[in-house]
Each structure stands twice: as C-alpha cells, then as structure tokens.
Amino acid sequence: MRLYQHCLISGAISVLFYIITKNxxxxxxxxxxxxxxxxxxxPDYFIKIxxxxxxxxxxxxxxxxxWEPQPRYYLVLHSYEWSLIITLVTFFMGYPVYAxxxxxxxxxxxLLDTFSNGGHPxxxxxxxxxxxxxxxx
Numbered sequence: 001m002r003l004y005q006h007c008l009i010s011g012a013i014s015v016l017f018y019i020i021t022k023n024x025x026x027x028x029x030x031x032x033x034x035x036x037x038x039x040x041x042x043p044d045y046f047i048k049i050x051x052x053x054x055x056x057x058x059x060x061x062x063x064x065x066x067w068e069p070q071p072r073y074y075l076v077l078h079s080y081e082w083s084l085i086i087t088l089v090t091f092f093m094g095y096p097v098y099a100x101x102x103x104x105x106x107x108x109x110x111l112l113d114t115f116s117n118g119g120h121p122x123x124x125x126x127x128x129x130x131x132x133x134x135x136x137x
C-alpha cells in the first residue's frame with residue numbers, strides 16, 4: 001500500500017480513536033504507528049543503490065517500491081512478530097490507552113499491506129522472510 005493511503009486510513013482511524021477516547025496524544029500515537037513503520041523501507045532502498053547517498057532520489061525511492069520488485073525484502077518493522085510483542089506488552093500493562101493506540105495503528109498497517117501488496121501469505125512474518133533468505137516473491 002502506498003504511503004499516502006496509509007496516511008489517509010491511519011488519519012481516519014486516529015480521528016475515530018480520538019472520538020472514542022478523547023485522548024489526543026494517544027490518537028497521534030495511533031497515526032504515527034500506522035505510518036512511520038514504513039521507515040524500514042529505507043535500508044532496503046539503500047541496499048539497492050549500494051549505499052551511495054549521492055544516488056538517493058526520493059522520487060525513485062517511492063517509484064521503485066511501488067513498481068519494481070526487489071530481490072530481497074528485509075523490512076524489520078513489517079513483521080507480525082512485533083504485533084505479538086506489542087499485544088503482550090499491552091496485555092501485561094493492563095491495556096493502557098497509549099499501548100492500545102500503538103497496537104491499533106501498527107497492526108492495521110500490517111493488515112493493509114498484507115492484503116494489498118500481494119506476495120506470499122506469510123511474507124509479513126520476519127522469521128519466514130529470514131528462512132527464505134528475505135526472498136518472498
């Protein structure tokens with residue numbers, strides 16, 4: 001899913017979260033956890049351009065992830081294992097609103113990517129990608 005789509009959906013979910021909780025910082029956390037997860041695309045892109053910063057082009061970064069399959073996808077934050085950890089932390093903390101906000105944004109992001117990006121059904125499990133040497137297509 002493209003970044004602007006994540007921003008729109010996370011924004012709508014965050015507004016609903018705010019309406020329900022009346023907690024603006026928690027709503028902002030939900031938005032951030034639903035969008036900032038995509039920073040883990042940068043290392044993959046830098047690997048593609050061989051870590052040469054003078055080759056970095058933001059337009060190419062967004063284009064290449066949308067239209068050019070990569071040989072490997074590391075994406076350390078795009079992982080259902082992190083969702084499990086966040087869920088366990090949320091549970092053991094007694095379901096505080098801030099932890100719920102992070103869990104909501106993060107898990108929604110993964111679900112949206114899972115169903116919109118294609119690839120292997122287990123592609124958003126880090127250990128599966130590791131087992132496949134990060135080749136998921």
